[in-house]
Amino acid sequence: MIPVLSVQNLTKEYSGKKVVDGLSFSLLPGQIMAFVGPNGAGKSTTIRMITGLTPITDGSVRICGYSINKNFKLAIENVGAVVEMPQLYPYLSGYKNLKLFASLQKGISEERINNIIQLVGMENRIHDKFSTYSLGMKQRLGIAQALLNKPKLLILDEPTNGLDPNGIVEIRNILRILAQKEKIAIIISSHNLAELEQICDMIMLINGGKIIEYKSMQDLENLVAGENKVQLVCNYPNYAGMLLKQTYGIKCKVVGNSVYVPVKEKDLAAVITFLTNKKIKIYSIKKIHKSLEDLYFELLNNKRSSSSII
Numbered sequence: 415m416i417p418v419l420s421v422q423n424l425t426k427e428y429s430g431k432k433v434v435d436g437l438s439f440s441l442l443p444g445q446i447m448a449f450v451g452p453n454g455a456g457k458s459t460t461i462r463m464i465t466g467l468t469p470i471t472d473g474s475v476r477i478c479g480y481s482i483n484k485n486f487k488l489a490i491e492n493v494g495a496v497v498e499m500p501q502l503y504p505y506l507s508g509y510k511n512l513k514l515f516a517s518l519q520k521g522i523s524e525e526r527i528n529n530i531i532q533l534v535g536m537e538n539r540i541h542d543k544f545s546t547y548s549l550g551m552k553q554r555l556g557i558a559q560a561l562l563n564k565p566k567l568l569i570l571d572e573p574t575n576g577l578d579p580n581g582i583v584e585i586r587n588i589l590r591i592l593a594q595k596e597k598i599a600i601i602i603s604s605h606n607l608a609e610l611e612q613i614c615d616m617i618m619l620i621n622g623g624k625i626i627e628y629k630s631m632q633d634l635e636n637l638v639a640g641e642n643k644v645q646l647v648c649n650y651p652n653y654a655g656m657l658l659k660q661t662y663g664i665k666c667k668v669v670g671n672s673v674y675v676p677v678k679e680k681d682l683a684a685v686i687t688f689l690t691n692k693k694i695k696i697y698s699i700k701k702i703h704k705s706l707e708d709l710y711f712e713l714l715n716n717k718r719s720s721s722s723i724i
């Protein structure tokens with residue numbers, strides 16, 4: 415299968431300084447990749463190179479097999495992008511904006527425009543002026559515009575920036591449908607890690623223009639699975655911790671009236687039964703998962719061994 419996007423050794427220099435430094439990765443149809451990293455890490459610059467908005471210093475970008483340098487037109491036909499805030503005509507309605515953009519490209523039917531308006535849930539407001547839209551509606555119209563030419567790759571730079579929780583959920587649902595039903599590959603650059611965690615299949619973390627981590631979400635979850643803990647609120651947490659250490663060799667942490675037990679799901683029932691048999695009263699049980707945000711900071715601060723890096 416030809417990747418929708420294949421990036422090899424992508425590099426950008428400004429005044430002799432590498433702000434993107436040898437990035438290589440690829441995306442298959444329907445995959446959603448989270449593109450994360452601190453301010454100035456090089457995310458927008460990478461996106462600008464992939465979409466042909468800024469020249470590439472070194473390396474290559476191929477979209478559906480076409481080089482963005484050598485076959486710009488064939489490559490870019492397959493890309494839809496919203497880079498930062500969508501720039502549309504404020505005095506035209508959402509509909510007229512879409513019609514205008516559609517007229518600049520070949521073969522975009524009225525039916526396609528109407529389908530997209532439905533997909534992004536803008537039917538009720540599409541004939542209002544763009545300037546009257548809320549931030550969420552502007553973002554949705556930006557996505558609609560990027561989808562007009564049926565792209566195989568959709569790139570969104572901070573699509574939920576400034577949106578309220580409702581707006582975020584709406585955009586998330588639209589992106590899920592696009593990936594699952596239309597098999598569009600999507601790159602989302604965002605600082606909203608909790609949000610990305612819910613929809614992405616892949617994650618790329620960069621810093622100083624270099625890849626710090628590039629993994630599937632599944633691999634990331636497996637990586638931390640052994641580190642998940644169970645919080646037990648009970649009457650004698652210190653005693654419970656001591657018993658678990660003595661009998662099973664499990665090292666627990668005790669905070670207040672809680673004992674944090676690093677235990678796999680399959681062993682949890684045995685631990686609870688054991689403690690109950692020892693007359694310890696358990697008042698609540700809660701699984702503590704390591705979040706993408708926890709991992710992000712560990713990886714950035716080098717608290718994880720580099721053996722986990724692909």
Ligand SMILES: Nc1ncnc2c1ncn2[C@@H]1O[C@H](COP(=O)(O)OP(=O)(O)OP(=O)(O)O)[C@@H](O)[C@H]1O
Nearest residue numbers: 428429433434451452453454455456457458459460
């Ligand atoms: N046109 C330019 N000329 C010189 N330096 C630039 C230019 N554009 C970006 N840079 C520098 O390149 C680096 C990467 O910037 P970039 O905008 O790609 O970061 P980012 O990861 O998108 O950050 P943010 O999360 O703040 O959006 C920064 O140090 C920035 O100052």
Ligand SMILES: [Mg+2]
Nearest residue numbers: 457458459571
């Ligand atoms: Mg940016």
